[in-house]
Amino acid sequence: MTQQPHLHLSPDAIYPFDARGIAKRFRHAAIFGALDALHPGETMRFCNDHDPLPLLDQLRQRYGQTVDIRYLQRDAGAIVIDFVKQVA
Numbered sequence: 001m002t003q004q005p006h007l008h009l010s011p012d013a014i015y016p017f018d019a020r021g022i023a024k025r026f027r028h029a030a031i032f033g034a035l036d037a038l039h040p041g042e043t044m045r046f047c048n049d050h051d052p053l054p055l056l057d058q059l060r061q062r063y064g065q066t067v068d069i070r071y072l073q074r075d076a077g078a079i080v081i082d083f084v085k086q087v088a
Contacts, residue, residue: 013042014082020049028055035059035067038085045072046081059083 015034022030034044046052056069066086073080 018047040087044083
């Protein structure tokens with residue numbers, strides 16, 4: 001089976017992910033799936049209405065140093081975090 005080339009749909013390699021529109025029971029699985037789909041150097045810009053501290057702990061356990069977590073906004077009701085897939 002040949003692998004299809006990756007299509008960069010975002011010219012700046014930043015892909016938005018708004019968790020507020022995903023049912024809570026599917027949220028973590030959707031986030032993990034989106035992060036798994038990133039290629040090195042790409043970023044998922046995550047938006048949420050609360051600081052996802054338990055999720056961040058899970059991400060650190062699952063991805064270790066391969067995904068960098070960078071807060072862009074950390075206000076009550078408005079959290080924006082960049083998850084950056086690190087280049088090996």
